[in-house]
Amino acid sequence: MLFASDLDRTLIYSANSMLLAGPDDAAPPMVVAEVYRGAPLSFMTRSAEAMLEDLAQRGQFVPVTTRTREQFERIRLPGRGRGYAISTNGAVLMKDGVPDAAWTASIRSRISRECxxxxxxxxxxxxxxxxxxxxxxxxxxxxxxxxxxxxxxxxxxxxxxxxxxxxxxxxxxxxxxxxxxxxxVPVSKEAAVAEVRERMGVDTLITAGDSLLDAGMLEVADIAFRPAHGELHATGFERPHLTVTGARGILAGEEMVRSALEYARGSSRVAGHPGSRQG
Ligand SMILES: [Mg+2]
Missing domain, CATH: 3.30.1360 (Gyrase A; domain 2)
Structure with missing residues (x-):
């Protein structure tokens, strides 16, 4: 099993995108996931980080982002620099932090022909x-x-x-x-995720994402999650194998990581009921 997930507004959140509801003293404990120009910029909940660490140690987590490689490398995610990572919306495929030049060349060749x-x-x-x-x-x-x-x-x-x-x-x-x-069009997260899936020999692919650029990656997965916020939520994107979170904002991020980890641990809760529901 592999959990391939978008980052911004799926796993990590800026202060403006957390959508915390309820009293301040009930807010979840959080960790800084990104520092930019000396100040904290992106966050995840402490629980989400711990569960992601578990997935990363199993070698079952691949970050997938539209960020450039430089913007991606600012983010402190569990498993950073180990295994596969995808940046630049799929144009860059890294293994243990090293970009695969052949992959980027093949994408560039398709761009020159098709765009x-x-x-x-x-x-x-x-x-x-x-x-x-x-x-x-x-x-x-x-x-x-x-x-x-x-x-x-x-x-x-x-x-x-x-x-x-x-x-x-x-x-x-x-x-x-x-x-x-x-x-x-040839620069897509789903193409890069399919490549990683093939290289790793993954049987079950779980993906998560919030935007239109994640839609293809959600389509090709066996099990998919999206938060109850963002571009796909606004358009009502639903699929039979897609689960929409109950929570919104940073807590939706935690919810999706928990679901992926439950699957990785062999829980039947996610595997047995991959139905769609509106949060
Ligand atoms: Mg996103």
Missing amino acids: VPLAEVFEQLTVENPVQGLVRARTAEDTFIYCLVERASLSPEYLADLTDWCGQRGWKVSLQGRKLYCVP
Whole structure:
């Protein structure tokens, strides 16, 4: 069994995305998962970390993130630097911290065949038909584009048109919090996870994620989890093998790790009832 999971807003949470409800003195104990420019930025619950440590020691946890390799390496996860890890939305596949050059080359070759160049999309987003509410646009490892946006200024119509425009050019769009991503279709978490699954000879694949860029990874899994918040929750994404958490925010993260660990320990609770439920 392998637990392949998205990180931001699935396993780790910024202060603004924790969605803690109830009195402050009832909040769960938390640990810092990421420090940025000298200050704590992302967190997980202490319980989630302990359970993830258990999975990592079993060699059954693979982090999967849209973050660049540099942004990923700031995160302190159990099992860091051991086993497989996937960054840059699937464009980078690491084994024991070392990127697999052949994997990245194969992805780049597919991009050059199937997608318009990054520069053309960047031009569209910033000059030709600029993103509404655009604060700034950046490229990630010369592979994809992300824009910081003012959500209130971004209309659903613009987003639909952009998704269409990108779709005709081999690119896909995802909106997560204040970040709008434009990513070449061949750069996908599910492709990288499938590669790891094959290399490791995994029988049961469990995945977790909250955004549109995680949807493919949730689709290809035997058992999938998503939190009751985020982009997929907003669109009502459901599948027969997908369980939606009861909790929201950082506690949803803990809930998904607990479910994966229960499965790893041979519990029948998850394995026997992989049905969908709304939290
Ligand atoms: Mg996420």
